[in-house]
Amino acid sequence: MTPPESVPLSTYQRFKPFIWVIIVIAVIWAIIAEAPPTKISIEAGPKGGFFDSTARLLKEKLKEHNIDALVINSEQTSKIITNVNDPKSQIDMGFIAHEVKPGQFLNVKSLGSIIMDPLFIFQRNELNAKSPADFKGMRLGVGPTNTGGRIITDIILKEYGINEENATYEVLSLTAMVSALKTGKIDIGFFLQPTNNEIVAQLGNSGLVKLVSVEHAPALIKKNGFLHHLTIDRGAFNLMQELPSSDIQMVGVPVTVIAKENLHPAIVTLVSLALKDAFRGPTLVSNRGAFPNMEYERDLNIDPAADKIYKNGTGYVPFLYRIFNFWVAGVLDQIALFLSFILTVYFFFYYLGVPKPFEYWKSGRSTRRIRALERLKHKASKGELSARDLRKIHNIEEFFTSSSKSSQKASHLITEIKSQNQ
Numbered sequence: 001m002t003p004p005e006s007v008p009l010s011t012y013q014r015f016k017p018f019i020w021v022i023i024v025i026a027v028i029w030a031i032i033a034e035a036p037p038t039k040i041s042i043e044a045g046p047k048g049g050f051f052d053s054t055a056r057l058l059k060e061k062l063k064e065h066n067i068d069a070l071v072i073n074s075e076q077t078s079k080i081i082t083n084v085n086d087p088k089s090q091i092d093m094g095f096i097a098h099e100v101k102p103g104q105f106l107n108v109k110s111l112g113s114i115i116m117d118p119l120f121i122f123q124r125n126e127l128n129a130k131s132p133a134d135f136k137g138m139r140l141g142v143g144p145t146n147t148g149g150r151i152i153t154d155i156i157l158k159e160y161g162i163n164e165e166n167a168t169y170e171v172l173s174l175t176a177m178v179s180a181l182k183t184g185k186i187d188i189g190f191f192l193q194p195t196n197n198e199i200v201a202q203l204g205n206s207g208l209v210k211l212v213s214v215e216h217a218p219a220l221i222k223k224n225g226f227l228h229h230l231t232i233d234r235g236a237f238n239l240m241q242e243l244p245s246s247d248i249q250m251v252g253v254p255v256t257v258i259a260k261e262n263l264h265p266a267i268v269t270l271v272s273l274a275l276k277d278a279f280r281g282p283t284l285v286s287n288r289g290a291f292p293n294m295e296y297e298r299d300l301n302i303d304p305a306a307d308k309i310y311k312n313g314t315g316y317v318p319f320l321y322r323i324f325n326f327w328v329a330g331v332l333d334q335i336a337l338f339l340s341f342i343l344t345v346y347f348f349f350y351y352l353g354v355p356k357p358f359e360y361w362k363s364g365r366s367t368r369r370i371r372a373l374e375r376l377k378h379k380a381s382k383g384e385l386s387a388r389d390l391r392k393i394h395n396i397e398e399f400f401t402s403s404s405k406s407s408q409k410a411s412h413l414i415t416e417i418k419s420q421n422q
Contacts (some may be wrong), residue, residue, distance in 0.1 A: 036266035036330040041070045043084070043094040045077045045147070046174050050117070050194050050255065051095045054278075058093075061274040065326050067267070075173070076146035084108050084258055093259045093271070097148035097192060099226035102299045110300040111257040111271055112292035112310055114279040118230045118252035119152050120191040121212040122203055127187060129212050132160040139168045141177040141186040149192030152253065155224055156214065174199065182208055194255065195232070195284035204237035210244065217249045227251045228296075230285045252285065254296035265305055266330030269318055272306040280314065366410075369396045373413040380420040393417060 042058060045051035052073060059069040072091070074080065080094035085105040097117050123129050129138075135157070143149040157163065170186050178199055181189040189209075193200045203209055211232065214220065221227040232248040235241075257275060259268065275292045282288040292310050294302045309316060320329040373396060376389055385393075393414060400410050 034331050034334040035327060036065075036067070036264045036334075038066065039068045039070065040092040040263075040267060041072060041090050043072045043074055043080045043091045045073065045080075045095070046075055047073050048199065049174055050115075050197050051077060051080075051097075053197075054095070054114070054255075054257075057278060058271055058274055062267070062270060065270060067270075075144045077148050078146045078151060081105055081108060081258055084260055091260075092263055092267075093257065095255060096258055096297075097253045097255045098151050099224075099253075100297075100299050105300065107261050108258050108300055109261050109263075110294060110297050110302045111259050111268065111306045112275060112294055112302075113254035113256045113296040114275050114292045115194045115196075115255050115283065116228065116230060116252050116285050116291075117148075117192050117194055117255050118232070118250040118285060119149070119156065119214075120193065120200055120203075120250070121156075121214070122181060122189045122191065122209040123212050124181065124184060124187055125208055125210055129188070131215055132156055132162060132212065135160070135162045135188055136166045138187040139170060139185070141170050141172045141180055141189040143177075143190065143192070144171055144173070147192075148253065149190060152192060152227070152251065153190040155227075156220070156251065159216070159220060159223075178203065182206075188212070192253070195236075201237070204243060207241065207243065211248045213246070213248045214251055215249055217251050220251055227253060232284055236284045250285075256297040256300070257292075258300065259303070261301065264330065265333040266326065268303055268305055269309070269321055269333070270326075272303075272309040273317065276310055276314070365399075369399060370410050370413070372396060373410060373417065377413055377417050377420070380417045385417070 040062070042055045044055035052071070055069075055071045059071055062069045077095070078098055080091075081096050081100065082105075083089045083091040084094045085107045087107060093111075121132065127138075129135060140157075140162075142153050157167075170180065172180055172186070172189075174191070174193075177186070177189045177191070180186040181203070191197075191200055191203075195201075204211075217229045221229050228251065230250045230252045232244060232250060234244060234246050237243040257271070259271075272292075279291045280289055282290075292306075294307045294310065305318065309318070318329075318333075320332050323329075324332065372392065376385065376393060379385060379389065396410070397414055
């Protein structure tokens with residue numbers, strides 16, 4: 001019986017090689033697109049402040065993985081979160097130490113609070129103010145507007161009836177305020193800084209200035225929910241000299257590291273591990289292990305990966321980053337949700353009885369070889385086949401013989417090709 005005529009290759013069959021090339025290119029492009037960035041921007045506060053020192057610590061940690069972090073210093077620290085929240089802004093990360101409203105910054109997530117910032121109120125040593133109520137008629141060194149320190153300073157002064165009508169306000173930078181306090185150009189200086197800040201430590205140990213206690217701190221924090229009641233114990237700065245000479249009641253706020261909602265998970269992991277290593281120790285107002293955590297800033301979305309890092313032991317490293325190179329782990333971390341979807345679809349079709357991909361590929365081998373024979377038959381009808389073509393025919397013939405996949409059509413095509421090539 002005469003075998004059926006060869007069916008012309010379909011459009012898919014003719015363009016299949018090109019389709020696979022496009023798929024491979026698309027996969028490679030997707031991997032490159034999902035790789036961790038090599039550059040990020042961190043907006044910090046004034047140089048010498050806590051935001052600045054922390055940003056530079058992160059810069060060094062990221063540099064170990066060939067990520068260049070640009071630190072941008074700003075006097076208006078209360079606007080940092082606005083810049084991080086802006087999708088058009090190039091700022092990837094920053095800090096807050098002030099109140100935010102629920103739902104106000106939807107494009108921002110918290111990477112955890114890392115330390116508590118007390119509002120240190122230093123007075124010249126020869127003065128004897130017992131509380132902020134005694135500041136009337138004095139020269140007050142305050143921070144620039146739109147800074148976390150100034151916001152809290154104004155809250156405290158307002159509660160005690162102090163304003164620019166009954167006291168002199170001098171707007172100073174962090175370093176200028178230290179100098180003005182030491183030289184007597186101002187009577188009082190307000191510093192919103194952590195207890196381990198170098199500037200605060202120097203002032204506390206100098207003996208040239210002394211702290212003013214905020215005795216009504218418990219009442220103030222109930223009126224201003226984002227504030228916290230803190231205590232600096234007697235002798236905390238210098239035990240032998242008893243600096244301070246008594247327990248000091250203070251108010252403070254947590255410092256929280258913030259990031260764009262879409263910050264790459266690999267960057268989140270590196271930053272969270274660095275923060276955990278740097279800030280898990282005790283301070284004058286917190287116990288060891290109290291920070292970093294997600295418990296203080298509740299009005300921003302939290303990053304679950306960072307939260308998991310903080311809640312696990314000190315040696316904890318996420319699974320992907322333990323077994324893979326950083327860049328490979330970063331790509332897998334970024335596409336983890338997509339991979340989960342693919343696996344879900346795969347198992348769904350598997351249980352429906354759809355052939356496995358490998359089995360599907362195996363089942364198509366015979367069809368692919370018959371199509372190759374059809375092309376060779378067409379070529380043989382127009383001229384002599386090359387040695388390479390003959391080797392291909394031989395390999396196909398061996399395939400059908402060794403794999404027990406006898407095919408009458410394949411056998412007939414091989415016979416025809418041989419007869420045409422004689």
